[in-house]
Amino acid sequence: MKLRLLEYDHIVFDWNGTVVDDLGLAVQSLNRVREDVNLGAVDADTYRRHFRFPIAEFYASIGFDFRKRSFVELVTAYLYHFDNQVADCEICAGFHDLADALRQHNVPISVLSASHQKTLERIAQRKQLAPLVTHLYGLDDEAAMGKLDRARDLDRLIGQSGASSVLMIGDTDHDYDVALDRGWDFVAVASGHQHRDRLEELGTPVVDQLGELMDFAPLQSRSVVV
Known part of the structure; x- marks a missing residue:
């Protein structure tokens, strides 16, 4: 099967929800934090309709009151539950086939994530994904304020290889904003x-x-307004 993606010099994948199927764990971990502050559980549909970056805005939109418990405390509690189990999550259906095909055709791929860098590296190694990926780019900031700065670093690195056409694959509007x-x-x-x-x-x-x-x-390139 011919891959239209071969027209790109580099493919960038988001991580959570795009490569790692961690939606169920994210909802579960969030609800454990909500229980701790006497808030009711949310279902996956509610989660997906509200989820956004910065994560603080997402938390506020589903009822967390930072006057009662700081955002840093809340996200630290969330990551305690999430990071302890994320290695058990499956890889999203289709990723291995797609990554293998791109590698066979010499199209490099990278991962750009709002996850902590050490967590990203640990899971990639455990899931045997590291050999498929040229660059793994996560955050040093566990409060997950966004990944635009890391995207700019990654873009510079990709550019050094001579790549001029890049496709990003992601599951959120924040990924779209990064790509733009x-x-x-x-x-x-x-x-x-x-x-x-x-x-x-x-x-x-x-x-x-x-x-x-x-x-x-193949997609038509978009002009970016700055």
Whole structure:
């Protein structure tokens, strides 16, 4: 099968919800924190309709009161539950096939994540993903304020290899914003942390699973307004 993705010099994948199928764990971990502060549980649909960056805005939108418990305390508690179990999450359907095919055709891939760098490296090693990925870029800031600065660092590194056309694959509007900032094309995957309805509002191509990208048509580049 011919891969249209071969027209790109480099492919950048988001991590959580795009490569690692961790939505269920994220909802579970969030609800454990909510229980600690006497808030009711949220279901996956509510989570996906509200999820956004910065994470503080997401927490505020689902009822956390930072006057009662600081955001740093809340996200630290969340990460305690999440990081202890994320290694048990499965890799998203279609990723291995897609990554293997790209590697066979000499198209390098990178991972750009809002996860902590050490957590990202640990899970990639455990899941035997490291050999498939040229660059693993996570955050040093566990409060997950965003990954735009890391995207700029990664973009400079990709550019040093001579790559001029880059595609990002992600599951949130924040990933889309990162791609626009860097002048990368973007495809949204609707099986992750944001609801398909929200992703379709972006006006970008949306697929349900990574496997659909195996014969995905090439995208037109977008101009970035700065």
